[in-house]
């Protein structure tokens with residue numbers, strides 16, 4: 035008999051058979067086949083469990099608990115369980131390991147090492163319930179200056195000469211990141227777009243095109259042009275709040291995309307404009323962009339195509355030399371620039387890249403903002419930053435470091451029910467989010483999900499106002515790049531230096 | 541008065557922003573008639589609740605008619621050597637028309653007073669760069685890199701006089717009484733965290749723009765980084781410096797009409813903007829979008845003196861009016877007065893039997909603008925485009 039090299043599971047499914055009613059709901063709901071009924075009782079297979087918690091949520095008797103299975107591996111501080119699991123998995127299947135969501139390594143989060151300032155005595159704080167505090171911002175390119183002419187004879191005759199570039203007004207500095215139909219379900223997309231419209235914020239289309247049903251939300255959607263050019267036609271371009279050329283993604287800088295043919299059902303094939311059942315491969319680079327001039331050409335082509343009515347932007351992953359790249363992109367004509375940090379999410383990415391490539395968004399915002407200022411370009415563009423903005427505190431700190439808009443995905447998924455099991459790439463999401471299987475998608479209630487997203491961002495916006503009020507600021511514009519209102523409390527003063535933030539106590 | 545820290549803060553207080561409460565006053569004679577310093581001294585020194593002896597200053601416009609074409613560079617200098625070094629440098633790069641001490645009354649017991657000096661200066665004309673821009677660069681360079689000297693003002697036919705003491709002491713020290721100006725600004729302060737330094741007192745000045753300010757700018761970091769993009773160096777770590785440079789950027793460099801520039805600094809709320817007609821919405825939304833980093837946040841009231849495009853006095857408070865600003869017009873309608881407190885006007889009434897036609901409180905975030913030769917252009921009670929005939933070119 036050959037040796038069983040199966041990988042020890044992280045989880046243990048504990049079914050309390052005393053109270054189990056044998057209703058079999060859990061077995062129906064488990065999309066990973068970890069639970070079954072053997073005619074007598076519920077049996078569990080720990081090796082298949084991903085701790086997505088669907089069974090726990092669905093069990094009417096409260097009979098299931100997922101426990102951590104950590105009792106048996108000999109301890110080793112260097113060959114951690116994680117490393118051993120990776121080796122076992124690779125020696126078993128001989129392939130590149132896939133993963134989803136964002137980097138799960140316990141690397142220190144810089145946002146957590148930043149503290150916020152508040153008013154005392156010399157400047158009064160503002161109560162957002164009594165006084166207006168403004169969170170509206172303009173998305174798009176601004177001129178460096180506005181030209182007015184004054185009639186020298188009649189001073190009060192003033193004319194405004196500047197022609198303005200398209201700008202889209204949003205009510206909070208928040209954007210739901212790009213998650214394509216394909217990476218997430220129709221219901222999830224619909225809930226996100228409806229919420230974005232209701233909140234008047236932005237949401238990304240991802241690179242999968244825009245399904246016909248989503249066109250009515252176009253005015254709040256940033257459509258994406260990625261290397262596969264899926265779903266791109268003139269309606270897709272003109273029907274948007276903005277168009278983003280995706281060069282890179284924080285979770286997988288330098289990597290493309292691959293939607294396997296089995297996920298390309300009728301819905302996806304229509305939206306992506308590719309035959310049913312065919313693989314949707316997004317090349318690693320754009321094969322018409324091998325240099326910055328090529329990118330500039332694509333930007334102007336898109337501007338021409340949209341008659342200069344839609345802001346055109348570029349998304350890059352945060353990497354070592356993001357700052358000079360950002361300058362090139364802005365010089366190349368981009369109206370907005372999106373930077374996605376190394377913790378950014380993904381529906382599927384090689385684990386090696388997700389976990390090891392890129393730099394933290396906090397540092398990227400600081401260096402890009404600084405470099406754009408040195409080149410006197412900063413105020414002309416909108417800077418969108420994402421890559422693990424988890425809650426309002428991160429959003430606020432990202433803005434104070436220099437971002438105009440904070441972009442996030444995971445909080446939206448979590449709001450809809452995601453339990454961060456990191457299995458999105460398998461397309462079996464038991465919550466109906468990261469899946470295309472009809473019976474799973476049905477589980478996601480659009481109305482409930484929409485309302486939960488609305489609640490979430492409504493509370494972020496209220497918390498943003500609370501913080502602004504405590505800082506004595508009545509408009510979010512005055513927080514942006516106001517690094518003086520941040521202090522660093524982490525262990526590495528070099529980080530504070532790069533962020534341009536003083537240490538707490540200074 | 542404190543006889544130390546003339547050109548910079550003492551070492552241990554560097555890198556700390558100065559926060560203070562302040563008394564501010566100013567007035568302008570609309571016919572351009574010049575007035576000695578008595579009135580402004582009275583207006584300011586009555587506001588003693590707002591000062592604690594750690595800094596005061598005055599700015600007079602029209603004080604040097606003889607040299608009105610030259611940049612009047614007012615300096616605080618630590619020692620003779622620095623002065624000689626500076627004069628040699630200016631002589632090399634431009635023309636010194638006149639170089640002389642600013643007369644002062646130094647109390648007999650003081651053995652290390654500052655050298656107060658003024659140089660009437662002309663840069664060599666260049667095609668590539670305007671005279672104004674050359675002087676701005678010069679001032680930034682001197683204040684940043686020249687040890688032992690500090691430029692306190694650099695406009696034409698105007699000057700700033702300031703130091704570390706009570707307002708009445710500073711007035712006495714510089715003989716403010718003896719200067720004649722058509723527009724005066726004055727400032728006294730109550731700093732919270734530093735013993736102050738002479739150059740750090742107000743008014744702050746760059747070319748013809750002088751600012752006195754009461755309050756704290758909570759958007760300092762945003763404003764400062766924005767200005768740095770345009771080459772300004774905010775080395776003094778005070779809010780007021782930032783306000784002076786923003787005004788210089790908007791009005792001198794970007795040539796934005798004064799009333800519009802004040803709408804960039806303290807813009808109307810979006811709820812107000814959205815109730816306006818389309819052309820105003822276009823203008824105001826684009827002002828907010830383009831100049832989002834120039835918006836001043838936090839409690840403030842400022843009085844600004846401008847010599848360009850025309851001699852102008854501007855008063856502005858924050859959008860919530862968290863700092864006071866009161867305005868008055870004289871009986872003969874020729875003088876406009878601004879102050880952080882009405883007490884300033886009462887003092888003039890009592891002491892000089894001065895009569896006012898009206899005293900009023902400008903609305904929050906609404907500028908009051910008075911210009912020599914043009915009169916009271918805005919009284920601070922208007923809606924944003926009232927009295928302005930705005931046309932928007934291109935499609936609405």
Ligand code: SF4
Nearest residue numbers: 054055057058060093
């Ligand atoms: S859902 Fe709960 S009660 Fe129903 S079979 Fe599963 S464990 Fe038992």
Ligand code: SF4
Nearest residue numbers: 452453455456458463
């Ligand atoms: S979306 Fe679904 S599959 Fe992906 S992490 Fe969340 S629960 Fe798991």
